[in-house]
Amino acid sequence: MERIDLVVIGGGSAGMAAAIEAHNRGVKNVLILEKDGNLGGILNQCIHNGFGLTEFKEELTGPEYLQRFVDQVKELHIPYELNAYVSSIDRNKVVTYSSKKKGLVKVQAKAIIIATGCYERNAGAIQIPGDRCAGIITAGTAQKYLNIHGYLCGKRIVILGSGDIGLIMARRLTLEGAKVICVSEIMPYSNGLNRNIAQCLNDFNIPLYLSRSVSNVKSKDGRLCKVTLSQVDEKFQFIKGTEMEIECDTLILSVGLIPYISLLEYIDCPTSTTKGAIVDQYLQTDIEGIFTCGNCLHVHDVVDFVTNEGREAGRGAALYIQGDKLNNKSILVKPGEGVNYVVPQKIALPINDDISFKFRVKKPIKDVNIVVKNGDNLISKIVKPVLIPSEMVMINVKKEKLMDNPQDITIYLENRNNG
Amino acid sequence: MYLMICHDVIIIGAGIVGAMISRELSKYNLDVLVLEKENDVGNKTTNANSAIVHSGYDPVPGTLKARFNVEGNKMFDLLCDELDVPFYRIGSLTVALYDEQLPLLKSLQERSKQNGVDVELLTGEEVKKLEPNINPIVKGALLAKSAGIVDPFNLCVHAMENAIDNGVKLERNCRVEDITKSDNYYKISTTKGDYFSKIVINAAGVYSDKIASMIEGIDWKITPRKGEYFILDHYKAGLVNHTIFPLPNEKGKGILVSPTSSGNYILGPTSEEVLDRDDVSTDKDTLNMVRTGATGMVPSIPFNQVIRVFSGMRATCTRHDFVIEHSKKYNDFINVGGIESPGLVSSPAIAKYVVESLIRPLIQLKEKDDFNPRVRRYHRLYNELLKDSNDFLKDNHDYCDVICNCEKVTLGEIKDVLSRSCPPYSVKALKRRTRAGFGKCQGGFCQPRIVLLLAKHYGVSPLAIPLDNDGSEILVEKIKDNK
Numbered sequence: 010m011e012r013i014d015l016v017v018i019g020g021g022s023a024g025m026a027a028a029i030e031a032h033n034r035g036v037k038n039v040l041i042l043e044k045d046g047n048l049g050g051i052l053n054q055c056i057h058n059g060f061g062l063t064e065f066k067e068e069l070t071g072p073e074y075l076q077r078f079v080d081q082v083k084e085l086h087i088p089y090e091l092n093a094y095v096s097s098i099d100r101n102k103v104v105t106y107s108s109k110k111k112g113l114v115k116v117q118a119k120a121i122i123i124a125t126g127c128y129e130r131n132a133g134a135i136q137i138p139g140d141r142c143a144g145i146i147t148a149g150t151a152q153k154y155l156n157i158h159g160y161l162c163g164k165r166i167v168i169l170g171s172g173d174i175g176l177i178m179a180r181r182l183t184l185e186g187a188k189v190i191c192v193s194e195i196m197p198y199s200n201g202l203n204r205n206i207a208q209c210l211n212d213f214n215i216p217l218y219l220s221r222s223v224s225n226v227k228s229k230d231g232r233l234c235k236v237t238l239s240q241v242d243e244k245f246q247f248i249k250g251t252e253m254e255i256e257c258d259t260l261i262l263s264v265g266l267i268p269y270i271s272l273l274e275y276i277d278c279p280t281s282t283t284k285g286a287i288v289d290q291y292l293q294t295d296i297e298g299i300f301t302c303g304n305c306l307h308v309h310d311v312v313d314f315v316t317n318e319g320r321e322a323g324r325g326a327a328l329y330i331q332g333d334k335l336n337n338k339s340i341l342v343k344p345g346e347g348v349n350y351v352v353p354q355k356i357a358l359p360i361n362d363d364i365s366f367k368f369r370v371k372k373p374i375k376d377v378n379i380v381v382k383n384g385d386n387l388i389s390k391i392v393k394p395v396l397i398p399s400e401m402v403m404i405n406v407k408k409e410k411l412m413d414n415p416q417d418i419t420i421y422l423e424n425r426n427n428g
Numbered sequence: 429m430y431l432m433i434c435h436d437v438i439i440i441g442a443g444i445v446g447a448m449i450s451r452e453l454s455k456y457n458l459d460v461l462v463l464e465k466e467n468d469v470g471n472k473t474t475n476a477n478s479a480i481v482h483s484g485y486d487p488v489p490g491t492l493k494a495r496f497n498v499e500g501n502k503m504f505d506l507l508c509d510e511l512d513v514p515f516y517r518i519g520s521l522t523v524a525l526y527d528e529q530l531p532l533l534k535s536l537q538e539r540s541k542q543n544g545v546d547v548e549l550l551t552g553e554e555v556k557k558l559e560p561n562i563n564p565i566v567k568g569a570l571l572a573k574s575a576g577i578v579d580p581f582n583l584c585v586h587a588m589e590n591a592i593d594n595g596v597k598l599e600r601n602c603r604v605e606d607i608t609k610s611d612n613y614y615k616i617s618t619t620k621g622d623y624f625s626k627i628v629i630n631a632a633g634v635y636s637d638k639i640a641s642m643i644e645g646i647d648w649k650i651t652p653r654k655g656e657y658f659i660l661d662h663y664k665a666g667l668v669n670h671t672i673f674p675l676p677n678e679k680g681k682g683i684l685v686s687p688t689s690s691g692n693y694i695l696g697p698t699s700e701e702v703l704d705r706d707d708v709s710t711d712k713d714t715l716n717m718v719r720t721g722a723t724g725m726v727p728s729i730p731f732n733q734v735i736r737v738f739s740g741m742r743a744t745c746t747r748h749d750f751v752i753e754h755s756k757k758y759n760d761f762i763n764v765g766g767i768e769s770p771g772l773v774s775s776p777a778i779a780k781y782v783v784e785s786l787i788r789p790l791i792q793l794k795e796k797d798d799f800n801p802r803v804r805r806y807h808r809l810y811n812e813l814l815k816d817s818n819d820f821l822k823d824n825h826d827y828c829d830v831i832c833n834c835e836k837v838t839l840g841e842i843k844d845v846l847s848r849s850c851p852p853y854s855v856k857a858l859k860r861r862t863r864a865g866f867g868k869c870q871g872g873f874c875q876p877r878i879v880l881l882l883a884k885h886y887g888v889s890p891l892a893i894p895l896d897n898d899g900s901e902i903l904v905e906k907i908k909d910n911k
Contacts, residue, residue, distance in 0.1 A: 044830060094830035096813050107809060107838075109829050112822035128869040133659075133736035140709045141738065143900035147872045154876055159908040160890060185907050231900030258904070269869075271834070274663055 014038040014330050016104050016118040018095050018272065021050020022312050023303025023319040024124035025078040028087050030323025031122075036330050040116070041082070041089035042106055048082065048089060049075035050126055051149070052312065054156045057177050059204070063313035074312060098123075098272050102298050120298045120326040123273060123286075124319065127266040127304040129174075135264055139226035144233030148174040148263040152181070161185055163259025167236045168192040169223050171199040171206070173310060173399075175263020180209035182261075189215050190255055193238050195222040195245060198373050200265075200399050202310055224252065226260060236260050268305040283307040283350050289339055289357040290364050291325030292318070300326050307352050307367070310401055314367075321365075345380075345421025347371055349398065356418065360411050366404050368420060373397045378423040381406060384416030392425070434613050435461045436791060438625035440604050440639055442469040444580065445767050446631035447587035448779035454594035456783075456793045461625070462588070462596060463618060465603035467897050468857035469850060470584030473633050474772070475860065476708065476740025478657075478697060479580045479688055482770040483520060483572035485540035485547055486676055492750040494543045496774035496781070501574055503776045510801045511586040513579050514689040520575035520671040521555060523725060524568045532675050536570055547572045559668055561726050575671055579689045580772055581860035586803045589850040594799055598850065599623075601898060604632070607642040609758060627760045627790055629782065634705045634743045636751070636765030644757045650766065652705045653679075653742045655697025656714045658722075660733040661868050662691035672725050680769065683721030685729070690835075690863065695722040695729065697740065710737045735868045742768040752778060754786060762786050804848065809838045831881075832874040834867020842878070846885050853886070854894045855879060855902065879903070 014036050017024045020043030028041050047053065052060070055071030062068060065077070082089060092109040102118045129147040137145070146162050152174065154160045164187050168175045171194040179189045192210060197220045199206055210217055224239035224247045240251035268285040270278075279287045279295045285306040286294040293300050302322035303315045339355040351368040366381070374396050381389035381404070388410040396402060404420075411418075437453060439446045442464035453460045466472065481504050484497035508515035524533045533549065540547040548571045555562055555569045592598060599620060606617040607628065616623045632639040637650040660667075671686035679699040688694050696718045715737055722729055745751055745766025755761040764782060767774070787793070809827050812820050813836070821827055827840035845852055845861040852858040855865065855878055864878055865871030871878070879902060883890040894900045 044833065092829060094828070094833070094836075096809070096836060105813070107813075107821060107828035107830065109825050112825065112828055113812070113818040129872050131870040131872055133870045134734065134868075136710070136712070136715060136734065136737045138709070138711045141896075143895040143902050146902075150872050150875060154903060155907070158876055158880065158890070159906060160903040161905040161907050162903055164904055231894070231897050269833075271868075 010103070011116045013040050013116050014119045015040070015122065015326050016116060017041045017122045017124060018098070018104070019043065019050065019124035019126060019303075019305070020048040020089055020091075021124060021126055021303065022052060022075065022078065022315045023126070023305075023322070024050075024122065025075075025082055026316040026319025027122045027124055027302055027323035027326070029078065029081050029085065030320040031327045032085050032087050034324060034327035036327045039087050041087065042093040042095055042104070043089060043091050044094045046091055048079050048091070054149075054153050056156045057181070060312050063311070064316055071312075078316070095272060097275060098299070100276055100296055119330050120300060122322050122326055123270065123299065123301040123305055124303045124322070125269050125272065125305045127308050128269045129262070130265040130267055131262060135262070137223055137226060140228040142226070142228030142231055142233050144228070144259045145226065146259065146261055148172070148178045148261050151261055152178055155181060155185065161187060163187060163257075165190060165257040166259045166261055167238075167255055167257045168261045168263060170194060170263035170265070171201045171217060172263040172265060173201045173205050175261060176201045176205040176209040178261060178263070179215050180213060183213050183215070189213070190257055191216045191218055193218045193221045193223065195220065195241055198397070202399055221253075222247070223260065233258055233260055266304065266308040268308065270301070270305050273299075273301070281350060281354050283352065287354045288352065289355050290353050290362070291328065291357065292322040292353070293325055293329065293357070298329055307350065310399060314401065314403070340415050341417040342366065343417060343419045344368065345419045347374060347377070347422030348420055351420050356411070356415065358415060360408050360415060363408050364406050364411065366406065366420060368402050369398050370396045370402065370422065371398065374422060376425045378425055379404060380421050380423050382419045383411060383414075396422070432624055435459045435623065435625040437461070437627045437629060437787070438463060438614070438616060438623060439629045439631055440616070441631035441633055441636075442588055442598060443472060443474040443631065443633050444470060444584045444587070444772055444775045445633070445764055445778060446629075447584045447591065448775040449629055449631060449764070449782050450591035450596045451587045451594075452779040452783045453787070454591040454596045455795060455799045457796055458791070458793070460591075460596045461623060462598045463602045463604060463616065463623065464598065464600050467600050467853050467894070468860070469588045469598070470581060470860070471857075471897070473741055473743060474580055474584045476657075476738055477580060477769070477772060478684060478686065478694060479578055479772070480520070480671055480684070480686065481515065481576035481578050481773045483545050483547070483575040484543050484770070484773075485522075485536060485545045485570065485572050486681060487543065487770065489539060489542035492752055493770060493774070496750065496777040497770040498544055499777035500774040504576060504578065504773070507776050508578065508583070510803070511583065511590060512803050512806050513583045513586055515576055515578045516689060517574060517576040518670055518687065519571060519573040520673060521550075521559065521569040521571055522673040522675060523555060523562065523566055524675060525563060525565055525724065527567055529675055530568055533568055533570055536675075540570070540572070545572060545574065559670065559672065561667055561728050562672070563725055563727055571670075577671065577687060577689045578772070583772075585850055585861055589848055590801070590803050592849040593803070594796065600853075604639060604642075607639070609643060609761075614761070627762070627787065629762045629764060631764045633767065634741050636743060636763065640755065640763045640765060643761055644755055648751055648766065649746045650705070650743050651701055651746060653744045653768070654700050654702045654707060654739050655742060656710050656718060656739040657694055657696030657737065658715065658718055658731075658734050659736040659738070660693040660695070660730065661735045663730075663733050665691070667693055667729070668726055674721065674725060683718055685722050685726050690866070699742075702741075705741060708739050708741065710739050735870060743771075744768045750774070750778070752782065752786075760790050806844065808841060810836045831877055832862075832864035832867065834869050835863040837862045837864040837874075842881055853882070854896055854900070855882070856896045858882065875902070
């Protein structure tokens, strides 16, 4: 069995950044395994702009952004294999994959980075009431049909969910001549970035209905013909008498993304509420030598942050391969009041570096302090005028503040009027 | 000049019953044609049911249901071997949660004896040992070891494929609109033109009463009942190890919790009489009934693992039993109607009975010398992975080109089914055969590539590829030419 220091599973933004970082830190025996026919992952189909503002201080399209990393991978001669589908990994870090070139291959890795991205919640997962028919499609799939293959999936369109892909697709479909009738969001606030609401909906006069969801779909001869939108109450139950019937041929779903971590699930790797794995500050999972980053750890809103997280995992894996024992004692990081989740979920001791915490708030909130506590000791308080769930929050905490007597860490929101 | 081809037998309907009868008839030197209104076989009731090979403890003794269930169950090992279909005898447990249900369990045990089905009465403690996740209040259960789970999709597809390989012809998209009887043949008028046959077999499922009524008044009627289901991902083995039934009631066997032959879990069905025979919608309130029923037996069901909800239609008959008989007026018109649960398990036994007892007296049945009971072996990357060997894959690289990530379905598998004698024409038909799109992303990733593969194979535009029946095309317009 071939021995490889670092196997990176997934050649998208996270995986490429991780491999490059590990390479730059001296790990030269790396292999990127990518299931598709090219590197770059989902960015290949994201032909809109808005990528790279943090990373390159300029606005790039998805393909432009990914190409910069593909170029680096090639310049550094980092080995990668395309059309290589990893069917399993085990706890001893044997990676089994099928390769169009070689058949079934097994390699023994010292460390593995899982960077397999996410998938879209779909009609099955959200249990849309009504008929099963053509014309119900997730936003990303519609995007692939349109941007990669050149086909339009509908002419009169209702979009359910105001996630970013849904908003991007509202604009894209409109530009290609489809009529986007409305975007309907079950929450009382949008789940997309503000800039996307402005540029993709407002600029095209596409209405956004809040606290509304699909209460029925009807089909004719196998194709969607009517969608009923109903107002929902605080418990997301449909309110009778608020039905709004819309004749349309397509319902596009943009109702959330879920980390795609089948490989970790099959080896019983503990997961958190993000549906990604539980990790420490090196992005190492509870299984020694297996790291994870990007949208398969938690779903990001900006690709630049995915790249950054890829680097963190690349660094962690490099340290591990080069002999650092990372899996010692650890303390927990807990989301408190108003906080949905925090990554990392634990901190390995000793603490050698500053730590970056990433989290999302539960609902839109104004004038709050983000409070970080080490046990009962306040170690950081940051003033924020507004926080919304669609924007991931990142805060850095200096290692000096954590090193003395580290206990479990809590991150919570505190209303500024009260405190 | 008009040349009338008169077939020996026309079978109306290519669901599991029509497919099994076709295969049974393909053993003989006969000219057999199957007419199917859908664009694929097994596209209605066969496509949406619990996929259980019932033991036969439950049907009322003396009924056709009891007879063919028990007979059919015994045929499944050989049948699924010949047709290369996943089938596992995992056994079923019919559970009593309360003391007052124990007498009913006893009476079911008695009924099992009358039906000739071996069962064991288990105590609550014994049940908990077999099923650690069962509701701990469980008081007892009836264990039927002969019950099993099967892939109903490929059971039907491969039965029809085997029949076609042995000479049967299939017309899809062919809806029967009228049947007239002449001196020695029937004229069957369809959306594709007229067909003629000496013998007609009505295996039209939820429409079997409509077809039967085309030649005479009948004393039975289909009162279709809809059942809604949840499917969970195959995330972990052992949520339940057997098919778990509640105690049956007047509406049927009740809401079950079972593994499926693909390692998923299925919860359902409800039972609701409906007017529209093609209604396969789902709704929240009904699904909540499934949720309540299922969690009553297995409290820890992880509903966050639900990947699909669906509903199916039962051909429930006013006779409360299968209708398998010559028509009153004509010996050579055979009704096989009202085949609701346990129809799947009964189907091979029904087919045998129809051919040997109802058709044999009508026409000479001469066995073919070259009948081949087996379908071409179906390779899956998944199975090769289980073997952990590269022997097959190293020479078959299309089986390393994974198209459906969730279910590990490869280009090799897709090319295989497209080259068979009963190939898929729709995304759903391909899904049924290969499992591509069956997983947690529900085709989100693989559907575009599958549409393109189907289009390329049939030499048509991707715009012409339907999700399900013709008319359900997925794409509406080509906006640019890609190289």
